[in-house]
Amino acid sequence: MSTEASDQTNLSEKKDFLVNSASLKDVRSFSREVFEKFKIKKDLREELVLAIAEAAQNIVKHAYKDYPDTQDRMAVRISCTDKELEISFFDKGKPVEKSKVKHRAIDDVKPGGLGTFFIQEIMDSIKFKEGDKPWINNLVLTKKL
Amino acid sequence: MKFRVTENENISTVFLNGEIDMDIADNVREVIFPLIDAGKEVHLNLKDVQYMDSSGISVLVESNQRAKEKNTKVELKEVSQPVEKVLAMARKFL
Numbered sequence: 001m002s003t004e005a006s007d008q009t010n011l012s013e014k015k016d017f018l019v020n021s022a023s024l025k026d027v028r029s030f031s032r033e034v035f036e037k038f039k040i041k042k043d044l045r046e047e048l049v050l051a052i053a054e055a056a057q058n059i060v061k062h063a064y065k066d067y068p069d070t071q072d073r074m075a076v077r078i079s080c081t082d083k084e085l086e087i088s089f090f091d092k093g094k095p096v097e098k099s100k101v102k103h104r105a106i107d108d109v110k111p112g113g114l115g116t117f118f119i120q121e122i123m124d125s126i127k128f129k130e131g132d133k134p135w136i137n138n139l140v141l142t143k144k145l
Numbered sequence: 146m147k148f149r150v151t152e153n154e155n156i157s158t159v160f161l162n163g164e165i166d167m168d169i170a171d172n173v174r175e176v177i178f179p180l181i182d183a184g185k186e187v188h189l190n191l192k193d194v195q196y197m198d199s200s201g202i203s204v205l206v207e208s209n210q211r212a213k214e215k216n217t218k219v220e221l222k223e224v225s226q227p228v229e230k231v232l233a234m235a236r237k238f239l
Contacts, residue, residue, distance in 0.1 A: 021168035028164075028196070046196075046227060053198055057167050115199035117238045118231075 011038050014077040017056070019064050019091065027056045027076060038080045040145070048085070048143065051122040052076065054115035055089050055139055063093025063137060075135075085143045087123075090135040096128050148176055158188040158222070165194055165201035173204045181211050181219065192223035201228075202235045 013034045017023040031052045035045045059074050074091040119126060123141045131138040146169045147162040157180045165173060180187050187208065191197070205221070212219045224232065 021166070024166050024168055025164065028166075046230070049196075050198060050231065053166065057198065057200070060167065114202055114235060114238055118199060118234060121234055121237070 010079070010081055012077060012079040013037070014075060016073040016075040019060055019070050019072050019074050019093070020068070021057070021060055023074075024053055024056055024060070028053050030076065031078065034078045038078070038085075040080070040085070044143075047122045048087075051119045051141060052078075052087055054118050055087075055141065057115055059089060059091045059093060059137075063091050063096065065094070067093070080145075083145055085145055087141045087143075089139040089141075090131050090137070092131075092134060092136045094136075095130075096137050096139070098128050146172055148173075150176070150180070155184070155186055156188060157185040158190055160190045160193065162193040164196035165204070166196070166198050167200040170200040170204050173201070174207070177204070177208050177219070178211060181208060181215055181217060184215060184217055186217050187212065187219045188222045189219065190222045191228045192225050194225050194228050197228045197231050199235075202231065202239075206239065 013030075015030050017026055017030075028049050031049045032045065035048060040048065056074065056076065064070050064072070070093075072092050074089060077088040077090075079086045079088070119141065123143050125140075125142045127140045127142075129138040129140060130136070146165065149160045151158045151160070159176060159180070161173065161176075163169075177187060177189070189205070189208075194201075205219075208219045221232075
């Protein structure tokens with residue numbers, strides 16, 4: 001885990017993880033440690049952990065759908081000011097097709113798309129960007145504090 | 146993930162423990178689906194599940210659908226607070 005800044009008004013922590021489902025528990029542990037360190041309200045922490053884990057899961061499931069044995073790594077950066085939390089994800093997988101990133105119609109009984117719905121419910125904004133090299137995708141989630 | 150199963154006549158109660166995510170979801174299916182396929186009524190006790198994500202919800206939905214196909218049912222019994230929060234959010238969607 002690396003600290004990019006350490007004053008009380010602009011905190012940032014970043015860590016990278018192997019892209020596979022076994023890493024998701026490590027992503028959650030990292031997130032919980034950072035939220036404790038950043039003194040995020042306790043009742044908000046587990047919701048944020050869920051949103052982060054769902055976004056990381058989407059990288060494993062979708063950006064690396066055809067590469068289950070990849071040795072690539074993804075990075076998660078959590079930054080915090082007094083007013084806002086920003087969570088960024090970086091990966092080198094298949095470029096995200098923004099038009100396909102949505103939760104499904106409500107009358108479809110399959111649970112697919114639920115993770116994206118959770119992220120939308122918990123966070124205030126979701127932005128997909130092209131990643132700066134070497135990254136391909138950069139997802140940015142924000143939440144007002 | 147740890148689990149135990151108790152039997153009472155045609156009811157199998159599955160006690161799940163720990164965190165249920167994408168990495169664990171198939172293990173949970175392997176516990177629940179054979180019970181449903183055997184025609185058992187399955188009760189899920191989630192009081193010791195500390196975290197569940199959309200993959201865990203998928204297992205619950207699939208279990209319910211599978212049970213209907215087998216003319217039996219799956220019921221949630223005790224549920225931990227973290228799981229109840231996720232279920233409440235999922236109910237808006239499902």
